[in-house]
Amino acid sequence: MKRRNRLVFLGLLALGTLVGVGAYTQQQKPLDPFEEAMRQRQMYLETFGVLPGELFAEEGKELFFRKGPSGKTLEECDFGKGKGVLEGVYAILPKYFPDSKRVEDLETRVYTCMQTVQGYKPAEIKRDEVKAITTYIASFSSKAKIQVVPKHPQELAMYNLGRELWYTRAGARDMSCAICHDQYAGQRVRLSPVRSPKQGLGNEWPAYRFEEDKLYTMEDRINFCYESIAIPKPEFYSDVHIALTMYMLAEATKAGHSFEELPFFTR
Amino acid sequence: MKRTAIVVGSLVLLGLGLSQVSPFRARLEAALHAGGHEFARVMLSQDKGQALCSQHRDKLPADLIPGFLAEQKALIKYPANGKLMGDWKNGEKVFTDPKRGNCYACHAGVASEVAYGTMGPSLTNYGQRGTSEAVVRYTYEKIYNAWAFVPCSLMYRGGVHGLFTPEETADLVAFLLDPESPINRR
Numbered sequence: 001m002k003r004r005n006r007l008v009f010l011g012l013l014a015l016g017t018l019v020g021v022g023a024y025t026q027q028q029k030p031l032d033p034f035e036e037a038m039r040q041r042q043m044y045l046e047t048f049g050v051l052p053g054e055l056f057a058e059e060g061k062e063l064f065f066r067k068g069p070s071g072k073t074l075e076e077c078d079f080g081k082g083k084g085v086l087e088g089v090y091a092i093l094p095k096y097f098p099d100s101k102r103v104e105d106l107e108t109r110v111y112t113c114m115q116t117v118q119g120y121k122p123a124e125i126k127r128d129e130v131k132a133i134t135t136y137i138a139s140f141s142s143k144a145k146i147q148v149v150p151k152h153p154q155e156l157a158m159y160n161l162g163r164e165l166w167y168t169r170a171g172a173r174d175m176s177c178a179i180c181h182d183q184y185a186g187q188r189v190r191l192s193p194v195r196s197p198k199q200g201l202g203n204e205w206p207a208y209r210f211e212e213d214k215l216y217t218m219e220d221r222i223n224f225c226y227e228s229i230a231i232p233k234p235e236f237y238s239d240v241h242i243a244l245t246m247y248m249l250a251e252a253t254k255a256g257h258s259f260e261e262l263p264f265f266t267r
Numbered sequence: 268m269k270r271t272a273i274v275v276g277s278l279v280l281l282g283l284g285l286s287q288v289s290p291f292r293a294r295l296e297a298a299l300h301a302g303g304h305e306f307a308r309v310m311l312s313q314d315k316g317q318a319l320c321s322q323h324r325d326k327l328p329a330d331l332i333p334g335f336l337a338e339q340k341a342l343i344k345y346p347a348n349g350k351l352m353g354d355w356k357n358g359e360k361v362f363t364d365p366k367r368g369n370c371y372a373c374h375a376g377v378a379s380e381v382a383y384g385t386m387g388p389s390l391t392n393y394g395q396r397g398t399s400e401a402v403v404r405y406t407y408e409k410i411y412n413a414w415a416f417v418p419c420s421l422m423y424r425g426g427v428h429g430l431f432t433p434e435e436t437a438d439l440v441a442f443l444l445d446p447e448s449p450i451n452r453r
Contacts, residue, residue, distance in 0.1 A: 157294065164295055167324050169317045170310045172430060174414075174423040179325060184386045184421060189372050191382050231309050234302030243298060 033191055033267045040210045041265040053135065053208040053263030056215045060136025063129050068118025077113035079106070079137060090141035091259065094246045096152040103158040105245050107134050107219050108237040127236065134217050135206045135263050142262040146203060148249035155246070158239070162247025165240060175229035177244070192267075197251030207264035215263065218245055320419035327418045339415035343408055343426065346433040351407040351440055352398065358442030359449070361435045368431060368439060373421070377449045386421060393443040394451035406440045 044051055064074045078097070079089040094105040100112050110133045114120045150159040169176040180189065185196035195201040205218040216224065219241045223233035234240040288296075299307040316339060319327065327335060345351070362368045362376060371380060373387035396402045409416055411426030411433070426436050442448050 160291070161295060161298055164291075165298070168310060168313075168321045169325075169419075170313050170321075172423075172428040174317060174320075174428070176321065176325075179419075179421050180386065183325070187385045189384045189386065194386075226306070232303070232305035234306040238301040238303070239298040240302040240306070 031191075033193065037210065037265060037267045044265075051208065051263075051265055052210075053206070053215065053265060056132050056135045056206070056208070057139045057263060058136075060132035060134070063133050064136055068114065068120055070117065070119035072117050072119075074110070074113060074118065074133065076117045077109070079109055079113075086137050086140040088141050088144055090138040090262070091144040092147050094148065094155070094158065094242050094249075096154045103152075103154050103242055103246065105218065105242045106137060107131075107217055108242060110134055110137070111237045130236075131206070131215055131217055131220070135215060138206050138259075138262045141259055143258055143260065145256075145258045146249055146253045148246065148253045150246065150250055158243050158246045159250055161239065162243035162245070165244055166247055171229060171231040173230045175231070177225070197248040198255045200252050200255070200257035202245065202248040202252060203257050204260045204264040204266055206262065207260075207266045209266055211267050316414055316418075316424075323419070325419040332418055335418045336415055339412050339418075339424075339427075340408075342424075343411050343415060344433050345407075346437050351403045351437050352444060353434060353437035353441050355438065355441040355445040355448040357435070358438035358440070361431050361439055362442050366430075367435070368425060370439075378453075379449075390443060390450060392451055394446055394448065396444070398444050403440060403444065406443055407436060410439050411436045 041051065067073055075084045077083065078099070079086065080092050080095055080097075081087070081089050090106055093109065094103050096103050097109065097112075100116070102108075102112075104112060107130055110130050111125060114125050114130070115122065150156045166177045169179065180194050181196050181201060185194055185199055185201075187194055202218060202221075205216060205221050208215050214220075219236055222241050222244055223236075226233045296307075296311065299310045302310070313321065316335065319331065319335065323331075346353075359377075362370045365372075370376060370390070371383045373384040375383040375385075375389035375391050378391055393406075412424045413420050413422035414424055423430075425431050426433065431439065443450060445451070
């Protein structure tokens with residue numbers, strides 16, 4: 001889709017969202033947020049014939065096949081199952097990569113390969129581009145069974161680090177991930193249902209959030225959580241995101257969960 | 268003699284071990300710094316209570332509980348005028364404000380507000396407890412520092428962290444207990 005068409009389209013989407021959210025907050029009884037998301041999704045499909053997340057994936061596809069300063073595209077990057085393989089890679093990440101000697105989630109892997117394979121400098125890499133590429137690659141793991149099983153010593157260390165962060169209570173609201181997402185899983189914060197990793201927490205990102213009219217990756221979602229508990233959000237591609245993702249998805253793996261349709265459509 | 272030497276030697280080794288930052292702790296701190304200056308600053312400035320709750324995964328061993336409760340109780344400050352029940356109208360503002368009380372995140376309050384969380388007990392009609400000195404004092408202290416009653420509970424210590432002042436805490440108490448407050452009206 002041409003950029004101009006996309007802008008018009010996104011404008012219409014934003015308008016639709018405003019109308020939708022208006023109706024949503026004027027109800028007497030609280031709506032089930034998931035039912036509301038499904039209703040909105042249906043509305044987008046009927047009105048536009050395409051979901052917003054698909055546009056991000058489409059943009060990501062163009063960027064994936066764009067040549068970098070080195071003349072290479074991201075086809076030359078190993079995302080976990082060998083060069084050029086995208087099918088199911090999102091479902092096995094984060095994992096250890098011998099070339100970077102680091103455990104990486106998909107977003108960090110894209111960021112790494114844009115530098116090491118494509119020759120971009122860190123300052124040249126736009127966050128929105130990494131998000132779009134991540135969404136494109138994740139779409140190849142739509143509804144895939146989550147298979148994050150730490151085995152390499154660095155993966156095990158990352159899992160343990162993630163578990164420690166999960167339980168760390170800090171900031172002016174005395175919060176940790178665990179205090180809501182373990183002890184009170186199944187309850188609501190205002191109208192938002194809260195899930196635990198054992199209930200599949202983390203299986204819906206990247207997703208388009210109609211309430212925010214934005215695409216959220218897992219790292220975006222972790223940052224949103226930290227900000228809402230009065231802890232400044234960590235920098236992208238840090239071990240904080242990778243460790244927490246490793247912990248949550250390893251626990252979701254043990255409980256036998258699969259990803260949603262990716263990119264997902266949510267509230 | 269030999270036994271004493273072994274005991275002393277072990278104690279020295281133990282002391283050395285405890286005085287070093289463990290490799291795991293060092294790794295954790297490195298990750299926090301990787302998250303950026305602001306993130307690391309907040310995550311590394313846990314107070315003693317937060318550190319204990321994290322360490323024990325929010326379930327304190329029984330022998331630590333009395334000391335913990337006493338320390339938390341000592342953190343509670345009171346309004347200069349000594350009145351623990353203030354203005355319910357301002358209390359409602361603090362209760363609702365996401366940057367201050369943010370109480371609807373977890374509690375039901377005024378019956379007409381439907382967007383409330385369910386992690387905490389409903390506070391609708393909280394005032395049926397009456398306004399005895401004991402009820403007012405308990406309500407004040409619980410709001411100011413919840414951990415003085417339940418160690419490591421989800422409810423944050425809004426007063427301790429300055430999310431609201433002692434006077435605003437008294438306003439919150441009034442919002443919950445005043446018979447005129449909408450939380451107690453049908």
